[in-house]
Amino acid sequence: MIDSNKKFESTKAPEPVGLYPHARQVGNLLFLSGVGPRERGTKKIPGVELDEQGNILSYDIEKQCHSVFNNIRAIVEDAGSSWAQIVDVTVFLTNMKEDFPIYNKIYAEYFKDNQPCRTTVEISSLPTPIAIELKVIATI
Template identity: 75%
Template sequence: MSSILNSDKAPEPVGLYPHARKVGNLLFLSGVGPRKKGSKEIPGVTLDENKNIVAYNIEEQCHSVFQNVRYILEASGSRWENLVDVTVFLTNMKDDFVTYNKIYAEYFKDNLPCRTTVEINCLPTPIAIELKCIATID
């Protein structure tokens, strides 16, 4: 048996999917980006009039995406410390990995989930990072 879960603090999904789904004592999060709830605002992103990325700040996006993951975990009855697996999608590994890895280490120093980081061509919105997570629920 599984249940669909959503957070009232995290940004709305950009498609037909929930924030998370609980199966047994596992919690599977859909891809989480850095957008802000209730708006199209993406922290650290500057767009031109055609919605093309002019500039972005990976540090701001990292902090925001980690906060959104925390919102979803807490709304779903889990917590940051229960993360067991994190898949990270970056659109620019060459330029962003060092900064992302430094910030990641700050957030996960007391919790060491398994991690995979991959570079992808683009994401569905003009963001530079997205996380896919699995956590346990006590």
């Protein structure tokens, strides 16, 4: 019988913004919840400038990409997997036209050796003032 109740919380990745774990293992697969670029223990989002009401004034997609990839790495490693074992990535961008070329270049640097399947979609917004979120599946 497969134990589908094995949940993982990373001590390095940002705390979830809702009632969900960072990751869940089912058999030899590790499913990550959506992960953004926030920093653990703060509300700080690398490369994002907000006004007093929390609206985005400006953002740097390059800084957000590096931060989200680092958060993903922390979660898969804390769960006992690795970057090389990522097999599927779903990417959510809030501005495909402007951000995709930058994101795609940075993605190619991080996934040069391991090339998982990938889907990239544009969405109107995310639950926090971020421009990118990743949903990942890895083997473990």
